[in-house]
Amino acid sequence: MNDPIKNKVLVITGGSSGLGEASARLLARHGARIVLGARRMERMQAIIESIQAEGGEAIAVQTDVTHEEQVRRLVQAAIDQYGQVDALLNNAGLMPQSLLELGRSEDWNRMIDVNIKGVLYGIAAVLPHMRERKSGHIINVSSVAGHKVRAGGAVYSATKHAVRVISEGLRQEVKPYNIRTTVISPGAVDTELPASATVGEVRDALQKYYDEIAIPADSFARTLLFAMSQPEDVDINEILFRPTRQEY
Numbered sequence: 001m002n003d004p005i006k007n008k009v010l011v012i013t014g015g016s017s018g019l020g021e022a023s024a025r026l027l028a029r030h031g032a033r034i035v036l037g038a039r040r041m042e043r044m045q046a047i048i049e050s051i052q053a054e055g056g057e058a059i060a061v062q063t064d065v066t067h068e069e070q071v072r073r074l075v076q077a078a079i080d081q082y083g084q085v086d087a088l089l090n091n092a093g094l095m096p097q098s099l100l101e102l103g104r105s106e107d108w109n110r111m112i113d114v115n116i117k118g119v120l121y122g123i124a125a126v127l128p129h130m131r132e133r134k135s136g137h138i139i140n141v142s143s144v145a146g147h148k149v150r151a152g153g154a155v156y157s158a159t160k161h162a163v164r165v166i167s168e169g170l171r172q173e174v175k176p177y178n179i180r181t182t183v184i185s186p187g188a189v190d191t192e193l194p195a196s197a198t199v200g201e202v203r204d205a206l207q208k209y210y211d212e213i214a215i216p217a218d219s220f221a222r223t224l225l226f227a228m229s230q231p232e233d234v235d236i237n238e239i240l241f242r243p244t245r246q247e248y
């Protein structure tokens, strides 16, 4: 039987490490054509070379998702190279957590710009194309923190709650166009995310927590594979998963 993923064109924001990288590698093995977008070009170059070495297809476009025109350029590059975009993984994100009383507005702004506005720019960039084709799949990455909040995580949780709300609104809006929407909410997964914390003690505590409980990034990639492998009349809207040993 044909792999349902074969030849699908998947655009991944935040494709230079972590969940984006693991997704690119797994989906490419299933025959997807991958278009990576992130700021670190050398990292993406290494990923596409190793995908190509395994016989897969991938390109990378340097993209900062806080710039709407760069996200549009990423999507256009996918269309120019492969003729279409079948799926967008809106994944770029960061987690510089801290107590609100510290007033770290620069971190708040970056989280809002990348985690929320970046997702909106991704949606805006693919929607006209997907509407026209009456086909497409938009997958947004939220978090367990998109369902819960705890001290130090208010702004990060707010951005991830926003991703879920935007995803549900999107789901309702795109029904007439046969476009599918999925929001994936992972628990602690072993990536570079803890390193995005800008307060030393927070970063150390997060890293310690992740070292103790996080599961490999492939766990995320498999949930994406599941959602994207369904027949076109099946719309997997939400996936929430955690390490078995994670309490939060």
Ligand code: NDP
Residues within 6 Å of the ligand: 013, 014, 015, 016, 017, 018, 019, 020, 037, 038, 039, 040, 041, 043, 063, 064, 065, 066, 091, 092, 093, 094, 095, 114, 141, 142, 143, 144, 185, 186, 187, 188, 189, 190, 191, 192, 193, 194, 196
């Ligand atoms: P990583 O830090 O490994 O990856 C983050 C990715 O986002 C990198 O590829 C980075 O690329 C990219 N990125 C950051 N800022 C920008 C920007 N301005 N423009 C474009 N790309 C950007 O962490 P994860 O893989 O874990 O994170 C991916 C997503 O998963 C995030 O949205 C995160 O919130 C979410 N998540 C992760 C969990 C975990 O435990 N790992 C749990 C729940 C959710 P570059 O720096 O090259 O631009």
